[in-house]
Amino acid sequence: MDLREIGSLISTARKRQKLSQERLAQQLGMSRATISGIENGTVPEIGIRKILAICAALGLELLAQERTQRPT
Numbered sequence: 001m002d003l004r005e006i007g008s009l010i011s012t013a014r015k016r017q018k019l020s021q022e023r024l025a026q027q028l029g030m031s032r033a034t035i036s037g038i039e040n041g042t043v044p045e046i047g048i049r050k051i052l053a054i055c056a057a058l059g060l061e062l063l064a065q066e067r068t069q070r071p072t
Contacts, residue, residue: 004041011039013058
């Protein structure tokens with residue numbers, strides 16, 4: 001999973017909860033532009049703490065696991 005896919009999941013969860021980007025940003029002390037950039041995958045670098053805070057606010061869980069080989 002890459003940052004664009006994570007952003008898409010965040011966007012879907014936010015919309016499901018009927019939260020605007022602005023409202024979510026206010027709750028987390030971030031800018032709306034940051035939330036937008038994360039959701040659209042246009043932020044070149046994002047700190048893990050921000051992703052974890054967004055996930056917590058939206059009831060999402062970020063998991064790390066070993067990669068498995070994909071069938072060829």
